[in-house]
Amino acid sequence: MASLNSVNQWDREVDILIVGYGLSGAVTAIEAHDTDPDAEILVIDKCTERFQGGSSRASGQTLWCPKDVDATVEYQRALNYTNPVDDSLLRVWAEAMATQEEWIEERAVEADMEYVRRSARPGADPKHVTVEFEELPGAKKAVSYNSTIIPGPAGVWEAFRKNVEKRPRIERQFETAALDFVQDPDTLEIFGVIVERDGRRQAYKARKGVVMATGSFEGSMQMQRDFWGAEEIYALGNPENTGDGIRMMQKAGAELWHMRNFTQTGGLQPAIKVPEYKGAFFRQQFMEATSWLDIAADGKRFYDEGVIYAYTHYRMKKHGNWVDVPTHQVLPIHMIMDETTRLAQPLVALWKSWNIVVEGYEWSEDNSKEVEKGWITRADTIRELAVLIGRDPDLLEDTVNRYNEAARAGVDPEFGREADRMTPIENGPFYAIKVVPGVVAHTGGARRDEKSRVVTHESTPIPRLYEVGEMGSIFSNIYQNGGFLAECIAFGRIAARNVLAETPL
């Protein structure tokens, strides 16, 4: 922390300083702007303008807009069962969630876009509703449709970006990284933020308060190792979300919560990492082809690959509990497939993730470009393939033979893969690609209260410090689709109204 004495002069002074320009930062700015026409609002982000939007821009753009407050509290309480969050906070969140749909629709209209009640995934059945954990109390009443803003990609983000740009009094500064708070060491009151801009440290004063919207630590492998005990995990969203906000909060005396969160709340998605990009590609979640399998470090299969885990955010039920699909526990993993699977569809999702939406990589429909690049390894036989990817040929051949026998028999004695989700891997040539755990979101951060204020270990608010978005989210265990973006909106608006009510310094 920097004390007031260390600040010789302020380089900027505003009423509200929002750190991070993803959806939660954008919503906070819009709500503050529309609530107080005189408020001076500055949003800063460490990324360049080209890479604006955070993970919000890379995301699947599904929104959860519940209507029944009691059922939503009940369902969320059940989702959080391993790490309960106070009902009083859940109720404030649920009330905001249940009353924001009209406001979201207005933002879409203002951006000349359309709010629709269906998933953003191209080809998805518009009537399909993802109630991820429907056996939990409240689930069916709490989730009755998915919604999004079109056109995509990044429809929700684009709508809110346009809303921000339509409000010229919201100033945005890119390539401005928050480093530290300016804070009273005794009262913990926040006066502003030390930032790095144009290669030098500058002091920005926030007369009413600072709202932290910096996402989580998807881009910090060290923090993933320290908090999750994971070996290697790669960001599917913004790889620059490196936990800076969390480290600042620690120094500021905030209580952290949800840091472990069963590895992370969205489940670890199988992903594909190539040296050319910092983040990873989302492996196809809706695999049409069925002649493929995944092998673990020991060259053997380790789960039922045929299930569409997208519907439970890569959780599987074991012994009555929803646990992660064990990708992070069995590394290294290779996906093994034949020509039929290679030709069936792109191996990665083409409508979300940082590498596709923001970096703009165009993955080929038949994966041929990626074979040429050497990202996918090709061989005429399974034995040759094993040698090329550094695996034991006897082991790999044995695994594929066993799988092929199971596929022919229509019975998978090892993992129970459904007969119509497996066909033999026999149509050469054969292919392999390394699969890594990818992370979409993670909810560790500072504990927040009903006003979206950051609280200390004594449960007292740190004066003038607010937190919104994924960092410090109320999701503490398993996750309902669309919950993160909707929560960004709920707490963004709550924080904006409360920070505006502060007496200025």
Ligand SMILES: Cc1cc2nc3c(=O)[nH]c(=O)nc-3n(C[C@H](O)[C@H](O)[C@H](O)COP(=O)(O)OP(=O)(O)OC[C@H]3O[C@@H](n4cnc5c(N)ncnc54)[C@H](O)[C@@H]3O)c2cc1C
């Ligand atoms: C591939 C993918 C699919 C997803 N699908 C969905 C979905 O369909 N529905 C859903 O609800 N959720 C989904 N999620 C999760 C959701 O997108 C995120 O939880 C949400 O966007 C987080 O928003 P945020 O505003 O908290 O953070 P972000 O949008 O990540 O924004 C954080 C910003 O803070 C900036 N920042 C970081 N550190 C600093 C610093 N020191 N100084 C200044 N700026 C800084 C970053 O550059 C970034 O721009 C998905 C995520 C991914 C990656």
